[in-house]
Amino acid sequence: MNKKLIIFTSLISLSIFIAGCGSKQAVQPTSNTISTQTNTKPQSKPQTKPQTKPQTKPQELKPTNNNTVTTPKSTDTTKPSVAKGTTTTKSTPSSTIVKPSQASTINYSDISAKTKAYIMSNQGSQTEAEKIIWNTTLLNRVDMKSLYNRYLSNGGTKNNITDFAKYITKYAPIQSDWKKIFEKALYSEYGKKVVRYKFISGDIYQAYIISNGKEVPYVGVSLRTGRFHG
Template sequence: MKGDNFMRSSYFKKILVLTLTLLLCISVFTACSAKDKQIVLSNNISQQAKAEENEISEKVKEGNKYLSEGKYEQARTIYENAISIDKGNKNTYLEIKDSYIEAGRLDDAFYIIKLAIENKVDTDSMKEQLEAIKKKFQVVNLTGSVNQNEYFKLPEAAAFKINNVDTKVDINWNISSIDTSNPGTYTFEGTAQEYERPIKFVLTVKKAVSNQPGNIAAQNAGSNSKTGVSEQNITDKVKDYIINGQGNKPEAGKLQWSKNFLNSVDIVSLYKKYKAAGGNGQDVESFAKYMTMNAPIPGNWKEMFEKDLYNTYGQKVTRLEYLGGDMYQAYIDNNGSEVPYVAVSSRTGYFHG
């Protein structure tokens, strides 16, 4: 009896030992298997990242080759392909930027860094890179002259070199109207749209030659709508002149107004002030210039402009940035990115871009 109990106890002990041994083996195997899987996965990710780095490097080298050969469009296409492989790779943008700067292509370098900012890659650092490139841009100098008390409008566009190619570029000025009542030399600043080049315009206002009495009648006879003007008809006459009476003038010399803004002006009140200041009440053209420079800015000009822009181009304004004087830069949304669209005068409502 005792022998049977002893045999049973020994048997159960063997079973227990075998079970524990089996469980230990399974545990070790499972742990090793998971670790092996982790190592394999880690190796795959590392290999994929290395492959992407190599592909980017090859693309950049190919782009550099096109750049050195003067094939700028092909170079940009290849560079953009390199960026698309990993849009978050900061070093790719910087390497391409350096290649462009070395080749003297500042505007292309500027474009690449703007692309990095649009893709939200280390934006603070990239904005510093952008400012560093802008400082390398040469100021575009423009000049002009006008006689004292004559109307003058800064050019809306000018042709100058972008990447060594003559390019016509629209300009945003920090002022919309110019006072030519005092002779002298005046400097105005602006920015080339899209390219952000600094622009300076030096205007010389020439002193007016005193009119002899005999010439005044002849001079008045040559002006537009200078007879029969009164407070009763000045509103119709000045509106007609601004909208229909400037046909023979070059575009840069015309007084430009939004019709909605023009209709909001208290023209009679301005006309009285104009005459009180010594203005010729029979000279509609002269009064139109005065009004363009001195009309009050409407309190709801933003709403009026936004309505005009939407009715004209179907675009909604996302932001207005003050440029100086009565000028503002209007931004719109373009595929998720905020971009400058037109410059607008808060006084006249006229916009261009």
């Protein structure tokens, strides 16, 4: 009985020993694994500093032989070229005013006297229709200086009395009392009184008188010069 107990106890001790050895062998790899995981650290990437580009100094401009400085990438500032052979002329309007230097050399009194003398003269070999005839009162009122300046400004010839006499006969202003002066001259020469006027053309009017109890045309008269004829 004791022998069996001893054998049984030995078997149990042996089994416990074997079990203990097996558990040690099983636990050992686990501790190694843990230690391995604990000791391993993630590899950190080395920090890289941004590369700085070397600063380049601007190139110094060197003068060339002809003392001109060349610049890299110069902008084109050249002015457009003007075609040779073309000329620009400014047009100036022709003046209708007598220049002061010209006016200062004009003897207006002499021009006025010569013009009046020519009109009141026989006027050479011209016919009655071609002659320039003025009423003396109207002629003496004409502003010869103003008209002579206009005459020259419009291309008239200096000291051409005949041409200037024709000019004032055509362009002299009509005087406001021409009727009174004409009717006085008509009555003085023919003893007739004007009863009415009829427009003909330009500055010419037809003057009517009473003859044998009827109104009849008698003479034509120029409002400008006072000249009349039947």
